[in-house]
Amino acid sequence: MAVRLWRYGLLLLGLALLGTGAVVLAQEVKPTRYIGILVWFIGALIIHDGIIAPTVFLITVVMRKRLSKVPTVVVAIIQGALVVAGIITLIVVPEVLKKWIGTLSSSILPQNYALHLGLFYAALVLLTALAVAFYRVIFTRRQKLLSSADQA
Amino acid sequence: MQSLLYAFRQALQTPSRNPRTAVALGRLLGFAFILCFATGIYSHFIQDPLPGMHFLTRPVWLYQVTQGIHITAGIACFPLIFAKLYSIFPLLFQTPPVKGVVHLLERASIALFVASSLFEITIGLINTFQWYALFPFPFRQTHFSISFVVIGSLAIHIAVKLPIITRYWAKKNAYDENGEVKPLEEHENDDLVRLPLTDIGIGVTSRVFAWIDRAPKPKTPGTNRRGFFVTVGVAVAAVVGLTVGQSVRPLDFANIFAPRKAGVGPNALPVNRTAHAAKVIDDAMSPHWTLTVTAGNVTKDFNRKQLEAMTQYQVDLPIACVEGWSQMAHWKGPRVKDLMSRVGAKQGVSVKATSLEKGSSYAVTTMEPEFAWDDLTLIALEVDGATLDIDHGFPARLIAPARPGVLQTKWLDSIEAL
Numbered sequence: 001m002a003v004r005l006w007r008y009g010l011l012l013l014g015l016a017l018l019g020t021g022a023v024v025l026a027q028e029v030k031p032t033r034y035i036g037i038l039v040w041f042i043g044a045l046i047i048h049d050g051i052i053a054p055t056v057f058l059i060t061v062v063m064r065k066r067l068s069k070v071p072t073v074v075v076a077i078i079q080g081a082l083v084v085a086g087i088i089t090l091i092v093v094p095e096v097l098k099k100w101i102g103t104l105s106s107s108i109l110p111q112n113y114a115l116h117l118g119l120f121y122a123a124l125v126l127l128t129a130l131a132v133a134f135y136r137v138i139f140t141r142r143q144k145l146l147s148s149a150d151q152a
Numbered sequence: 153m154q155s156l157l158y159a160f161r162q163a164l165q166t167p168s169r170n171p172r173t174a175v176a177l178g179r180l181l182g183f184a185f186i187l188c189f190a191t192g193i194y195s196h197f198i199q200d201p202l203p204g205m206h207f208l209t210r211p212v213w214l215y216q217v218t219q220g221i222h223i224t225a226g227i228a229c230f231p232l233i234f235a236k237l238y239s240i241f242p243l244l245f246q247t248p249p250v251k252g253v254v255h256l257l258e259r260a261s262i263a264l265f266v267a268s269s270l271f272e273i274t275i276g277l278i279n280t281f282q283w284y285a286l287f288p289f290p291f292r293q294t295h296f297s298i299s300f301v302v303i304g305s306l307a308i309h310i311a312v313k314l315p316i317i318t319r320y321w322a323k324k325n326a327y328d329e330n331g332e333v334k335p336l337e338e339h340e341n342d343d344l345v346r347l348p349l350t351d352i353g354i355g356v357t358s359r360v361f362a363w364i365d366r367a368p369k370p371k372t373p374g375t376n377r378r379g380f381f382v383t384v385g386v387a388v389a390a391v392v393g394l395t396v397g398q399s400v401r402p403l404d405f406a407n408i409f410a411p412r413k414a415g416v417g418p419n420a421l422p423v424n425r426t427a428h429a430a431k432v433i434d435d436a437m438s439p440h441w442t443l444t445v446t447a448g449n450v451t452k453d454f455n456r457k458q459l460e461a462m463t464q465y466q467v468d469l470p471i472a473c474v475e476g477w478s479q480m481a482h483w484k485g486p487r488v489k490d491l492m493s494r495v496g497a498k499q500g501v502s503v504k505a506t507s508l509e510k511g512s513s514y515a516v517t518t519m520e521p522e523f524a525w526d527d528l529t530l531i532a533l534e535v536d537g538a539t540l541d542i543d544h545g546f547p548a549r550l551i552a553p554a555r556p557g558v559l560q561t562k563w564l565d566s567i568e569a570l
Contacts, residue, residue: 003315006314007314010308010314017300017301022301024293024296024297029294033290036287036289037288042267065366076376084383084390087391091277094281095411098282105424120408
């Protein structure tokens with residue numbers, strides 16, 4: 001009963017907020033601009049559901065096939081590093097492009113983002129290699145301990 | 153078609169894609185969205201107050217902190233939303249695609265929620281480095297109105313998914329005795345079970361799915377799930393840690409990706425709008441410049457020397473932008489309330505500030521009484537021990553506590569008691 005009340009309450013709140021959004025949009029943004037917003041909405045869905053998600057899926061499948069002999073933890077470390085690199089790339093590349101186009105103030109995008117991105121990739125590769133090496137050492141030691149325990 | 157959708161869902165199954173993951177990520181993302189919404193609404197109304205609204209002027213860093221949170225939480229939303237969408241991606245291919253009117257509305261509300269959320273955080277990010285050419289709409293008004301759509305569809309989404317959310321909210325209820333995520337009853341037969349896909353009989357497509365299906369399934373589901381959450385944590389730490397220095401000075405050393413850098417700009421302070429962009433250089437540098445101060449029928453003009461001859465106050469206040477960056481600075485100049493007294497303004501009235509800049513929506517701003525008559529609100533003539541740079545508003549600018557940078561009017565032309 002309580003869950004049902006919460007559901008109705010949230011549903012009403014959600015509809016009220018959607019209505020508010022529609023009213024504010026009508027008051028603040030000219031209708032001629034709505035098409036631009038709609039294009040962005042549809043574009044966002046296409047870019048995520050049609051490009052990013054299938055690409056991630058494909059990479060996962062290929063890695064699962066190619067690295068079937070590699071320990072799961074190592075695959076997880078490599079996949080994690082690729083995901084982090086991908087998200088940082090999505091956030092930083094627009095800054096690189098805008099800096100290249102130019103800004104109205106030298107305080108906006110004052111850093112060398114392309115160089116920093118390169119350094120970030122290098123650091124990520126290094127950290128990933130260290131994490132894999134660390135795991136290998138632990139894994140080998142554990143295997144040795146297990147086999148010596150078996151022999152004993 | 154049904155086979156194809158089913159095959160997609162099966163192929164996408166992985167241990168990290170389960171209702172518990174979706175709920176755990178949904179909590180974090182929902183919290184981040186609410187933080188962004190609350191801080192965004194605060195910034196909106198401090199810029200466009202409704203009649204009768206009053207704002208806190210202490211702590212002086214109130215606006216700085218809220219907007220730092222707004223942008224930082226917004227950036228953290230990127231890895232969180234990608235992870236959340238990853239965890240539920242197979243549901244995109246649910247069969248049958250539409251079961252009835254209610255189901256259609258539910259799916260439409262999710263489409264609206266996903267599209268508006270991605271839209272909102274993306275335009276927010278792009279706005280921080282002012283790439284307005286990408287927007288076929290006015291940023292501020294659109295960002296404001298769509299924020300209601302995001303939070304409204306979030307509330308509807310929670311309402312629709314409440315049974316699943318309550319069931320998987322607590323860890324102890326989400327896992328069985330083997331440490332596996334308990335399946336949802338309604339999907340037990342197809343959602344969480346990997347089935348061979350070689351016999352679905354749809355030609356070339358079936359061969360593709362068979363190729364996918366022959367990929368070895370994760371040997372240790374627990375490692376897969378933990379790895380997923382560690383990855384999300386590292387991604388959030390990376391995007392936040394490498395940008396938050398624009399809002400939090402002690403972390404400036406790690407700021408390599410934020411669109412602003414502390415200490416970079418004239419007077420070692422970042423600048424959003426330059427004198428050149430505002431087309432005020434000639435008027436601002438004119439030796440005949442005066443600040444016109446008005447209350448009712450009384451008007452007095454003050455040149456810079458006269459302003460400097462008044463009692464000078466020194467205050468430490470941040471210059472803080474809705475775009476998330478901020479920096480503390482040491483300002484010097486006469487108080488606004490002293491100037492208002494010189495023209496006999498009634499204490500406690502609002503004050504209108506007009507810039508030399510023409511045609512900008514921020515060229516004229518109104519200060520509510522709590523800001524205008526505050527002891528810390530100055531007509532700043534100096535910053536950090538040096539004369540104001542032209543890009544920071546020379547010959548004189550406003551500086552007030554807990555107020556957005558865009559309202560700290562630069563290149564002042566006049567102030568008037570309302």
